Amino acid sequence: MKVLVAVKRVIDYNVKVRVKPDNTGVDLANVKMAMNPFCEIAVEEAVRLKEKGVASEIVVVTIGPKAAQEQIRTALALGADRGIHIETDEEVQSLEAAKLLKAVVEKEEPKLVILGKQSIDSDNNQTGQMLAALTGMGQGTFASEVVVDGEKVQVKREIDGGLMTVGLSLPAVITTDLRLNEPRYASLPNIMKAKKKPLDNMSPADLGVDISPRLTTLKVEAPASRQAGIKVADVAELVDKLKNEAKVI
Amino acid sequence: MSILVFADHDNSSLKQSTLNVIAAAKAIGGDIDVLVAGENCGAVAESAAKAEGVNKVLVADNAVYGHSLAENLSALVAEVGKGYSHILASAGTTGKDFMPRVAAMLDVAQVSDIMRVESEDTFVRPIYAGNAVATVKATDSIKVVTVRPTGFDPVAAEGGSGSVEALDIVKDAGLSEFVSEELAKSDRPDLSSADIVISGGRGMQNGENFKMLERVADQLGAAIGASRAAVDAGFVPNDMQVGQTGKIVAPQLYIAVGISGAIQHLAGMGDSKVIAAINKDEEAPIFQVADYGLVADLFEAIPQFEEELKKVL
Numbered sequence: 001m002k003v004l005v006a007v008k009r010v011i012d013y014n015v016k017v018r019v020k021p022d023n024t025g026v027d028l029a030n031v032k033m034a035m036n037p038f039c040e041i042a043v044e045e046a047v048r049l050k051e052k053g054v055a056s057e058i059v060v061v062t063i064g065p066k067a068a069q070e071q072i073r074t075a076l077a078l079g080a081d082r083g084i085h086i087e088t089d090e091e092v093q094s095l096e097a098a099k100l101l102k103a104v105v106e107k108e109e110p111k112l113v114i115l116g117k118q119s120i121d122s123d124n125n126q127t128g129q130m131l132a133a134l135t136g137m138g139q140g141t142f143a144s145e146v147v148v149d150g151e152k153v154q155v156k157r158e159i160d161g162g163l164m165t166v167g168l169s170l171p172a173v174i175t176t177d178l179r180l181n182e183p184r185y186a187s188l189p190n191i192m193k194a195k196k197k198p199l200d201n202m203s204p205a206d207l208g209v210d211i212s213p214r215l216t217t218l219k220v221e222a223p224a225s226r227q228a229g230i231k232v233a234d235v236a237e238l239v240d241k242l243k244n245e246a247k248v249i
Numbered sequence: 250m251s252i253l254v255f256a257d258h259d260n261s262s263l264k265q266s267t268l269n270v271i272a273a274a275k276a277i278g279g280d281i282d283v284l285v286a287g288e289n290c291g292a293v294a295e296s297a298a299k300a301e302g303v304n305k306v307l308v309a310d311n312a313v314y315g316h317s318l319a320e321n322l323s324a325l326v327a328e329v330g331k332g333y334s335h336i337l338a339s340a341g342t343t344g345k346d347f348m349p350r351v352a353a354m355l356d357v358a359q360v361s362d363i364m365r366v367e368s369e370d371t372f373v374r375p376i377y378a379g380n381a382v383a384t385v386k387a388t389d390s391i392k393v394v395t396v397r398p399t400g401f402d403p404v405a406a407e408g409g410s411g412s413v414e415a416l417d418i419v420k421d422a423g424l425s426e427f428v429s430e431e432l433a434k435s436d437r438p439d440l441s442s443a444d445i446v447i448s449g450g451r452g453m454q455n456g457e458n459f460k461m462l463e464r465v466a467d468q469l470g471a472a473i474g475a476s477r478a479a480v481d482a483g484f485v486p487n488d489m490q491v492g493q494t495g496k497i498v499a500p501q502l503y504i505a506v507g508i509s510g511a512i513q514h515l516a517g518m519g520d521s522k523v524i525a526a527i528n529k530d531e532e533a534p535i536f537q538v539a540d541y542g543l544v545a546d547l548f549e550a551i552p553q554f555e556e557e558l559k560k561v562l
Contacts, residue, residue, distance in 0.1 A: 017380035026381055076436075094349070095358050122495075123376050124361045129319065129349035138320055138424030141346050144487075154428060159342040160441070162432035162488055166318065168425050178494055179487055214358035218371065218384040226519060229540035235553040238525060238543050243353075243561050246523045246540065248445070249469060249500035 001170075003055040003147075004048045004110035005151065006101055007039035007075055010121045026063045026121075035071045038116025041176040044183040045146060046078035046114055055112070056112045056167065057081050061104050063097055064128075065089050069199070074193035077186035079150040083199040092204075094122075096211040100132035103207035105135050112172060117142050117175040128175035137170035142177040250279030250369060253330050255338035255348075258285065258293040260315065266339040267441045268403035271298030271300055273396045274337055275404065276366035277383075280304045282333070286313030286325055289315070294413050301404035303411035316427035317343050323350030324420035329359050330356065333391065334369070340395035341441070348395050357389035364400035378493040379516030391392045398441065399499035399520055433488055440489065443472035445502045446518070448491055449484070450476035452507020452528065452547055456484040461551045462506060468558045474498065474518075492517035507547045525549070 011017065011026070013036040018027045035043075049055040061084040062068045072083035082086040086100050105113060118125035132139035140146070140155025144163065146152045148170075156165045159175045187193070204211045231240045242249045254273040267283070274281045283297045286309040294308040307329060313321045325345065330336040336351060338344035338550035340362045352359035364382070365373035371386045372394065378430040387394075442444065447469070448464050459473065466473050474491040475484065491498055494518040508514060510526070510533055518524070519538060526539035529546045536542040543550060 005449075011377070017377040019381050025525075027375060089429065093358060095353060095356075098353060121377055123378065124359070125345050125359060126349035126352070126359050130347065130353035133323060133350035136424075139346075139350075139438070139543070140425075141319070142342060147492075157342075158487055162430065164316075164430045165428040166425050167428050168283055172424075182555070193381035204292060214387065214389050216362065216386045216388065218386055220376070220381050220383045223379060223382050223519070226524075226538040228537045229524075229542065231542045231544060233537070235543065235550050235557050238327075238527075239554065239557040239561060240525070241541050242502065246502070248523050249558070249562070 001055055001111035002057045002059065002108065003049060004105065004108055004113045005042050005046045005060045005075065005080065006113070006115045007043065007060055007062050007071050008036045008119045009033050009064050009071045010036045010119050011060065013037055013120055019220055019222045020046060023221055025220050033067070035074050036116050037120045038118060038176050038199065040183040041178070041180050042114040042116050043075045043078050044071065044181045045176060050079065059084060059108055059110065061086065062103065063088065063092050063100055072199060073194050076185065076197045077191040078184065078204060085199060085201045086204060086207065087201055088204050090211055091213055092211050093213045093215055094124045094126035095130055095214060097127045097211065098134055100204055100207055100211070101131045101208045102134045103209055106133070112171065113173045115173070115175050117177055126223070128173050132173035137171055137173050139147055139173045140166055140168055141175045143174050144177050145178045146174055146180070250277065250334045252277060252279050252281050252335040252337060253282060253333040254283045254343065255326060255336070256285045256293060256514045257343065257392050258287060258290060258341050259339060260287045260290045260470040261292060263293050263296040265403055266341060266398040267297065268300055268406060269398035269401045270337050270339045270396045271302060271404045271527065272401040272546050273363065273366060274335070275302050276401070277335060279334065280334070282307060282355055284309065284326065286314040286322055288312050295360040296406070298411040299407050299409050301409045301410045306411050306413045307416050308413060309416045309418055311417055312453050318425050318427060319347035319350055320424040321420050322347040323354060325418055326351045328418060328420070329416065330391065335392045335394060337394050337396055340397050340458050344395045352393040352449055355391055355393065356393050357393055357394040358387060359395070360385055360387055360396045361392065361395050363394055374505070375516070378513055380512065381521070386487060399497055423439065428455055435487065437466060438472045440472040440474055441498060443470045444500055445471035446472045446474050446491070446498050446500045447504040447506065448474035448476060448508060449506050450508030451482060453479060453484055453490050459485055463552065465555055465558065467556065467562060474496050475508035476514045489555045495504055505535050509534055
C-alpha cells in the first residue's frame with residue numbers, strides 16, 4: 001500500500017528562539033532550519049512499515065519555500081521513495097495546508113497518511129485532523145503504536161490519563177506522538193542516493209487551492225519572564241518559607 | 250454573541266477544565282451554552298447546569314459519543330455549533346483531537362491553546378514551545394477555539410441555574426471504533442488541576458525513587474509529575490510528563506526535584522504561582538525561575554522534607 005507522509009521545515013529545535021524587536025514575529029534570518037521533530041517520527045514510521053512489507057511506496061510531501069526541498073531530500077535519504085514539493089513563499093496556515101494535502105491525497109490515493117501531531121513553530125496541532133475531516137477519513141492522533149492489519153489499522157493513542165486504542169478503516173490519517181519510534185539517521189550513501197530520487201514541484205495554484213490566511217498575527221512578544229527568587233539554606237528553611245511566607249502548604 | 254462550550258467529562262463527572270473554558274467564554278462575552286456529549290452522562294449535564302454563567306446545557310447522550318471518538322464528536326459539534334459565534338473546548342487531548350475537524354467541516358480556521366482573550370475575535374496564544382507569545386485575530390464568522398485551562402481561573406461550580414435540553418442528534422461516522430483504554434489509576438489529584446504538584450527529573454535516577462516523591466505528595470495532597478528527561482529515560486509513564494510536549498500545569502505550588510529546567514519543561518510549569526526547586530547543581534536553569542531554591546542532594550533533602558512536613562502539617 002502507498003503511504004503519504006507530510007513534513008514541515010521549521011526552526012531547528014536546538015536553536016534559541018528570539019522574538020524580532022519590532023514584534024512582528026520570530027527572527028528566522030540566518031537561523032538553522034530542520035525537519036520538524038514530529039515529522040521525522042512520521043517518516044520513520046512509514047519507513048518501518050515499508051521494511052515490514054506493509055507499505056509498498058512512500059511519498060513525502062512538503063509545503064514551503066524553495067529551501068524546504070532540503071527536508072524532502074532528508075526524508076528521501078531516510079527511505080521515502082519520491083517527493084512532492086508544493087512551493088510557496090507565502091505563510092500557509094493549518095486549514096490551507098490541509099486543503100493542499102487533500103488535493104495531493106486525491107491525486108495519490110494513499111492508504112495511510114502520516115503527519116506529525118504538531119509543528120514546533122506554530123504549535124497548532126490541527127493539520128492532520130483537518131485533512132482527515134476534509135477527506136472523510138478516520139484519524140488516529142497522538143499515536144504511540146500503529147498496527148496495520150489488512151484493511152484496518154489499530155492506533156494506540158496518548159491521551160490525558162493514559163492510552164486509548166482505536167480501530168480505523170483504511171484509508172486513514174495518523175499523527176505521531178513522541179514515543180511512537182526513535183528516528184534513525186540518514187547514512188551518507190543514502191543521502192547521495194536521495195539526490196537522484198524523483199521530486200515533483202508544484203504551486204498551490206496548480207492544485208487549485210486558495211491559501212489566503214484566515215488568522216492575522218497582530219504581534220509576537222517574548223513571554224513574561226519570571227524573576228529568580230532566593231536560595232534557602234536547608235530543608236527546614238524551605239518548609240518554613242513555603243508555609244509562612246508563600247502560604248502554599 | 251453566543252458561545253458553545255464543549256464539556257470535558259468522563260461520563261460520570263464534569264472535569265474542572267470545563268469551568269476554566271466557561272471562564273474564557275465569559276471573557277469573550279455573550280450567552281454561554283454547554284454541550285455535553287457522552288453516554289449515560291446525565292449527571293454531568295446536571296453539574297454543568299449549576300456552573301456559574303451557563304444559560305443552557307445541551308445533552309447528546311448516545312453510545313456513539315461514549316468514547317469521545319473524534320469522527321462522531323466533530324460531526325455533532327459542527328452541526329450544533331453552526332448557530333453560534335464561538336465554539337470553545339479545552340485544549341486537552343479530546344479537544345485537540347476533534348476540534349480541528351469541526352473547524353475544517355465549517356471551513357473556518359481554529360485558534361489553538363489560547364491563554365488570554367483580548368476581544369471577541371482576538372486571542373493570545375503561545376508559539377515556539379512557549380518561547381514566544383502571539384496575539385492572533387480570527388477573521389472567520391465562527392471562531393473555533395481551544396483553551397488552555399491554566400490561563401483562566403475557573404468559574405464557580407455551583408450557583409448557576411442553566412436549563413437542560415436533550416438533543417436528538419446521533420452522528421455515527423462509521424470511520425472508527427473504540428478498542429481499549431489503559432488509564433492510570435490514582436487516588437491523587439489530577440495533574441492538570443492539582444493545587445500542588447511535585448515533579449521529578451533525571452536526577453531521580455530511576456522509577457523506584459519516585460516512591461520518595463509519592464510519600465511527600467500524599468502528605469501535601471499533591472499530584473506527581475515528571476520532566477521529559479525522566480519520561481524518556483523510562484522512569485515513569487508519559488502521562489506524568491509536564492512540559493510543552495506533555496501537560497501544562499499552573500498550580501499554587503510546583504516543587505521541582507532533580508529537574509534541571511530545560512526550556513521545554515519551563516514552558517509547562519512557568520505559570521505556577523510559587524516554584525520551589527531542589528537540585529544539587531547550583532547552576533541549573535530551574536533556579537532562575539524558582540521562588541525558593543535549595544541546592545542539595547535530593548536523596549538527602551526529600552526524606553528531610555518529609556520529616557519537616559510532618560512537623561508543620
